[in-house]
Amino acid sequence: xxxxxxxxxxxxxxxxxxxxxxxxxxxxxxxxxxxxxxxxxxxxxxxxxxxxxxxxxxxxxxxxxxxxxxxxxxxxxxxxxxxxxxxxxxxxxxxxxxxxxxxxxxxxxxxxxxxxxxxxxxxxxxxxxxxxxxxxxxxxxxxxxxxxxxxxxxxxxxxxxxxxxxxxxxxxxxxxxxxxxxxxxxxxxxxxxxxxxxxxxxxxxxxxxxxxxxxxxxxxxxxxxxxxxxxxxxxxxxxxxxxxxxxxxxxxxxxxxxxxxxxxxxxxxxxxxxxxxxxxxxxxxxxxxxxxxxxxxxxxxxxxxxxxxxxxxxxxxxxxxxxxxxxxxxxxxxxxxxxxxxxxxxxxxxxxxxxxxxxxxxxxxxxxxxxxxxxxxxxxxxxxxxxxxxxxx
Numbered sequence: 098x099x100x101x102x103x104x105x106x107x108x109x110x111x112x113x114x115x116x117x118x119x120x121x122x123x124x125x126x127x128x129x130x131x132x133x134x135x136x137x138x139x140x141x142x143x144x145x146x147x148x149x150x151x152x153x154x155x156x157x158x159x160x161x162x163x164x165x166x167x168x169x170x171x172x173x174x175x176x177x178x179x180x181x182x183x184x185x186x187x188x189x190x191x192x193x194x195x196x197x198x199x200x201x202x203x204x205x206x207x208x209x210x211x212x213x214x215x216x217x218x219x220x221x222x223x224x225x226x227x228x229x230x231x232x233x234x235x236x237x238x239x240x241x242x243x244x245x246x247x248x249x250x251x252x253x254x255x256x257x258x259x260x261x262x263x264x265x266x267x268x269x270x271x272x273x274x275x276x277x278x279x280x281x282x283x284x285x286x287x288x289x290x291x292x293x294x295x296x297x298x299x300x301x302x303x304x305x306x307x308x309x310x311x312x313x314x315x316x317x318x319x320x321x322x323x324x325x326x327x328x329x330x331x332x333x334x335x336x337x338x339x340x341x342x343x344x345x346x347x348x349x350x351x352x353x354x355x356x357x358x359x360x361x362x363x364x365x366x367x368x369x370x371x372x373x374x375x376x377x378x379x380x381x382x383x384x385x386x387x388x389x390x391x392x393x394x395x396x397x398x399x400x401x402x403x404x405x406x407x408x409x410x411x412x413x414x415x416x417x418x419x420x421x422x423x424x425x426x427x428x429x430x431x432x433x434x435x436x437x438x439x440x441x442x443x444x445x446x447x448x449x450x451x452x453x454x455x456x457x458x459x460x461x462x463x464x465x466x467x468x469x470x471x472x473x474x475x476x477x478x479x480x481x482x483x484x485x486x487x488x489x490x
Contacts, residue, residue: 099170099193101297102317104130104200106231108284108310111137112164113144115307117443118410120146121399122306123166128314131166134204134233134284138162148397154178154185163187163202163232168396177201179219183209186219186232194322196227198292203232205249213252220287221260227322228289230262233310235283242268242282262287265299265315273309274421276429284310295319304414307436338383348382401450409435409442 105128109115112133123131124146131149138144139159144151146166152175153164163185167173176199177188183206191198201223205211220230237243238250241264246254257264264287270280286299295317302312355374416435420428 099129100318100320100323102130102198102295102319103128104132104229104231104315104317105312106132106134106202106284106286106315107306107312108134108204108233108308109137109306110135110308110310113138113142114440116144117399117447118306118440120149120166121402124148124396124399126314127396129168129171130200131164132200132202132231133164133166134162134202135160136162136164138164152187152189154180154187156180156182156185158182161185161204161206163204165189165200165202177219182206184211184215194227194319196291196322198227198319198322199223199229201228201230201232203230203234205232205234205236207235211249211252213256216253216256217259221256221262224261224289226289227292227295228262229292229315230287231313231315232285233283234285236285237281240264241266241285242270257287261290263290263293265293265296269301271301271311271313273305273311273417274424276424276426284313286313286315292317295322304410305417307413307440338379338385340383343383345382348378351378351381401447403446406439406443406446409439413439 103126105123107119109119112119112135119131119133122128136153136155137160138153138155140155142155144164148168150167150169151164152167153162155162161182165187167189170193172192173189174192175188176190177186179186184203186201186203188199188201191200201220203220223230234249234253236247236250236253238246238254240254243250264285266282266285268282270282271284272281274280288296297316297318299313299315302314305311352374355377356371413432413435416428416432420432
C-alpha cells in the first residue's frame with residue numbers, strides 16, 4: 098500500500114531532452130506521481146518507462162502541454178482532459194485508498210485572457226474530499242510572493258478566497274534568477290483541507306534538472322487512508338503465486354475449515370482473521386514463482402547511470418550556486434555550459450550502455466542469454482535490466 102504518497106511538480110520547459118535525468122531522479126527518490134508542465138510534446142512523441150505510466154495532454158503547436166507520470170503501483174482512472182490551446186488540464190482519481198484521491202495538473206499560457214468562470218468551474222470547485230491541484234498558472238499576486246498582481250492572479254485570488262482549497266506555497270520563488278535578478282512564483286500547489294491534514298512536507302528542490310523552474314516535491318502520510326482489507330491477489334505476498342499449479346481442493350478445504358471456526362461478525366478483529374485465513378490457504382496450496390529480489394518495490398534502478406553522470410550533475414549544481422551568489426554574465430554562461438554538458442554526459446552514458454549490450458549479444462550466442470535479452474527488452478524486472486535504453490529514448 099502507498100502509506101507515503103510523494104508527488105513532484107515541475108515545469109520542464111521541454112521534457113523529452115530531460116526525460117532520462119528526470120526519470121532517474123524520481124525512480125531513485127521513489128516518487129509515485131510526476132506532474133509536468135510545458136512538456137513541449139506532440140501526439141507523435143512517445144515517452145516511456147517500465148516503472149511508470151504516462152498520461153498527457155499536448156498543445157497543437159508543440160509547446161505548452163501537461164503530463165502525469167504515474168508509478169505502476171498506483172491504481173488510477175483518468176477523470177479529466179482539457180485543452181483549448183491556452184490551458185491544458187489533466188486529472189486522475191487514485192483508488193489505492195479507502196477514499197478516492199483526486200490529482201490535477203494544469204498549465205496556462207501567459208498573457209492570454211482566461212475568464213474568471215474557468216477557475217471556479219475547473220479548479221476551485223474541487224475543494225472537497227481529498228484533492229491536489231498543481232501547476233504553472235503564469236499568475237502573479239502578492240499572496241504568493243509577487244510584487245504586484247496581474248489580472249489572472251487577481252481572478253485566481255478572488256476565486257481562491259471563495260473556496261476551501263489551501264495554498265501550500267510560501268514566499269519563495271519557483272524560477273531561477275536571470276541576469277537582471279528577476280525571479281517569479283509561477284508554480285502553485287493547492288490542496289483540500291482533508292489532504293492538507295495528511296501533508297508531511299512541501300519543498301522546493303535546488304536542482305532544476307536543466308529547466309528554468311525548480312521542481313517541488315510534496316509528501317503526504319496516507320497511513321490512515323490505507324485500504325487494509327483490499328486484497329490484491331497478485332501482491333498478497335512479496336512472491337507471486339503460480340495459480341496454474343494451485344491445488345484448489347486444498348485451498349477450499351483450508352478456507353472452509355478455518356472459516357467455520359469463526360463466529361459471524363464484521364468486527365475489525367474478525368476481518369483480520371479472515372485475511373490471515375486466506376493468506377495461509379494461499380501459502381499452503383499455491384506454489385510461488387521465484388521472483389528477482391528488488392528492495393525498491395517496483396522502482397527498478399537505471400543501470401546506464403554512471404559516476405560521470407553524477408559528476409556532471411554536481412558540476413551543474415556548483416555552477417548554479419556560483420551564479421546565484423554572483424550574478425555576472427560570465428557565471429551565467431558557465432552555468433549554461435554546465436547544463437549542456439550534464440545533458441550530453443547522460444545521453445553518452447545511455448548510448449555506451451546500449452552499445453555494450455549489443456556487443457554482449459554478439460559475443461554470447463547462447464539461447465538462454467538471448468531469452469534474457471528478450472525479457473529485458475520487454476521490460477521484465479531484473480537487476481541488470483537494460484529496458485531503459487529502449488523506452489527512455
